[in-house]
Amino acid sequence: MNLKRFDFFNPMIIVAAILVFLAMGYIGSFNYRFEDPLKLEVILTILFSCLIFTIGVVFIKYKINVSDVKEIDFLSEKVLVILVLIAIILQGLNLVLIGGIPLFNSVLKSNATTNIWRVAYPLFLIMINILLAKYYDRKYLLLVGLGALIFGLNGYRTSVLGILGSSFITLYYLDKISKRVGIIFVAVIAIGIMAIGYIASQSIATQNWTLNPLELVFYRAAFTLEVFEKIIPLGESTHGHVLRMIFSSGSPRTFIGEYVLHYTVCLTSTLFGPVYLDFGLIGLTVQMLFMGIFLELIYKLKKDVGVGIYSIILTHTIIWIETGPTDIMIWFLYLIGLILIMINFNHINLNKN
Numbered sequence: 001m002n003l004k005r006f007d008f009f010n011p012m013i014i015v016a017a018i019l020v021f022l023a024m025g026y027i028g029s030f031n032y033r034f035e036d037p038l039k040l041e042v043i044l045t046i047l048f049s050c051l052i053f054t055i056g057v058v059f060i061k062y063k064i065n066v067s068d069v070k071e072i073d074f075l076s077e078k079v080l081v082i083l084v085l086i087a088i089i090l091q092g093l094n095l096v097l098i099g100g101i102p103l104f105n106s107v108l109k110s111n112a113t114t115n116i117w118r119v120a121y122p123l124f125l126i127m128i129n130i131l132l133a134k135y136y137d138r139k140y141l142l143l144v145g146l147g148a149l150i151f152g153l154n155g156y157r158t159s160v161l162g163i164l165g166s167s168f169i170t171l172y173y174l175d176k177i178s179k180r181v182g183i184i185f186v187a188v189i190a191i192g193i194m195a196i197g198y199i200a201s202q203s204i205a206t207q208n209w210t211l212n213p214l215e216l217v218f219y220r221a222a223f224t225l226e227v228f229e230k231i232i233p234l235g236e237s238t239h240g241h242v243l244r245m246i247f248s249s250g251s252p253r254t255f256i257g258e259y260v261l262h263y264t265v266c267l268t269s270t271l272f273g274p275v276y277l278d279f280g281l282i283g284l285t286v287q288m289l290f291m292g293i294f295l296e297l298i299y300k301l302k303k304d305v306g307v308g309i310y311s312i313i314l315t316h317t318i319i320w321i322e323t324g325p326t327d328i329m330i331w332f333l334y335l336i337g338l339i340l341i342m343i344n345f346n347h348i349n350l351n352k353n
Helices: 013-033 040-063 077-098 106-110 115-135 140-152 157-173 179-202 213-234 241-246 252-261 273-300 305-323 328-343
Strands: 064-066 348-350
Touching: 013 040, 013 213, 013 305, 040 064, 040 213, 040 273, 064 273, 077 115, 077 140, 115 140, 115 157, 115 305, 115 328, 140 157, 157 179, 157 305, 213 252, 213 273, 213 305, 241 252, 241 273, 252 273, 273 305, 273 328, 305 328
Parallel strands: none
Antiparallel strands: 064 348
């Protein structure tokens, strides 16, 4: 295989990431938390999900053609820079109003995802990637770093991964990633995620952690897969309640914690947990088929701003492998992908061969 021509960030990276996460959780279940490894039912359910996702990807790959992709010209470079700066300023204001840095205080962290943050984070994420995709300039990498830093102060690893990961993929498709830059970027992402996760864990006053940053990564994977293991016997028992909470008020992750573990805690439950709890194996099948089809279709539209949009959606789908698709803000990113599909609808054709 010619590695120079191989596209490392095609939608099948989701399957690779799922398998890596499963392996990490399996190892973690031995070393850090459990007397017994993950049950075979968990492993088979996840492998089944990977198969369904792959079927969706393959169908679009070989049955759908895109004749051309429309360029979007109404977003000028100046406007994009202004919007990026507004997002950074809003997050700075958010930290001021919270009264401190949530990364170092678990109480502040629990209140850090305010309405200001819900506007600032997606605004920054979308505009910085479109800015890079349409008007790449090395100086804009400083904005990427600044954004990762200031949003990382909220104490959530996913924000840092979302910003750095999507920017990295955007630069990859712009052919701006040299081997040296790529290694540095990946190292920064890995170290940043582990550092934020470790610092945030140490700020929880009610817990005494003895794990080092690397061990904590394996522990989190094992714990999250354990939550999914406990969800499987409860499949289809909430009848869409988690889904309704995602698109209304309330905290789906806290509800899952109360429903599954019977105490108030905000839980990550894997990409598969929320839909399985609501709709069982049928719901999981529909979700994974949809994601495979959707991601491959957006992948075919990755030109101009489509590069940035695909990078954002792919990155956050990877994040969902641990956290679960319970954030309406991230579903908004999928909505942007849907708009991209609608704009190019007349250029999408069925391959009759």
